[in-house]
Ligand code: TTP
């Protein structure tokens with residue numbers, strides 16, 4: 109018996125990459141969604157905002173409050189303010205609200221750092237991190253291997269992730285853990301803000317089936333409307349509906365997807381979206397300044413950080429962005445796209461210094477923070493010497 113067990117273990121260890129009929133491990137996928145992301149960053153940057161209703165706006169620039177609400181904190185949500193609403197309406201709902209213009213590039217730099225934290229928890233499959241960023245503040249992390257398919261261990265991982273983000277970024281997030289992306293994504297919104305929810309396979313149906321079909325991730329208003337017309341109200345109704353009838357209304361691919369999703373089945377892998385990733389660093393200067401030496405020193409340090417991150421993952425970049433926030437908290441960015449992918453520190457230093465020079469020649473207001481970000485990342489395919497010219 110012992111012999112059989114050890115033979116089994118040895119086969120399992122040696123063939124973990126086999127699409128396992130015999131050895132399939134329970135998948136565990138974690139989804140992280142930052143809480144009221146843009147507004148939370150603004151609160152963190154300015155402690156005076158604590159306890160107040162805060163709205164971040166995409167201002168149209170035409171007049172005072174002529175834009176739309178990008179997001180708002182939970183205090184503002186209590187007055188009925190929500191994303192997409194005209195800022196003027198938000199003001200009527202709560203006249204005490206603080207309105208701030210969105211600083212997307214700054215939020216992106218914060219997002220880059222959070223994504224790096226999340227990535228460090230992901231399984232590694234065929235030399236690739238099983239990690240997928242799906243928006244500025246949301247990502248999937250596959251932790252099947254790291255947890256051995258154990259949902260209790262996955263819960264501990266979720267707590268560690270929350271703590272690390274809180275400690276390093278002073279921001280909260282909500283975590284959902286499930287047997288696939290679909291369930292993980294739907295689970296992260298169960299307890300928000302600052303929540304964590306685990307739906308293991310044995311709880312899947314009791315979680316999913318009572319929900320309205322419109323809650324199924326991937327179903328929009330149009331599909332929900334059609335399903336309603338067919339008498340399908342809950343996800344259970346959908347799971348029990350005849351698949352042939354679903355196919356005749358929605359087509360083959362969509363019909364089968366609906367049937368499977370309603371049963372909580374989703375085999376899509378957690379996989380990096382090509383070209384979507386960026387790596388960035390931002391830091392505050394020791395004092396507000398226009399002194400090129402002081403600023404260059406910090407920028408060089410940030411550049412080195414970015415390069416070491418690229419090195420550790422064997423990536424090259426084609427796009428470089430430098431961000432400056434001045435002492436009046438105004439933010440400016442400039443980007444360059446190179447003709448070829450590069451990964452040498454010298455090239456990145458040269459480009460960032462050139463951009464910094466342009467900023468300094470245009471500005472009379474002292475700088476408070478500077479940041480550097482690289483994008484259009486790809487795996488290095490050439491020898492270093494070929495890319496370094
Ligand atoms: P969300 O994750 O949808 O919202 P949120 O993080 O602000 O709040 P929640 O706690 O409910 O997750 O979006 C992430 C960020 O994307 C958000 O902070 C601002 C931006 N955003 C817009 O600019 N416009 C929009 O319409 C939405 C929905 C989000």
Ligand code: CA
Pocket residue numbers: 141142143144145245
């Ligand atoms: Ca969010």
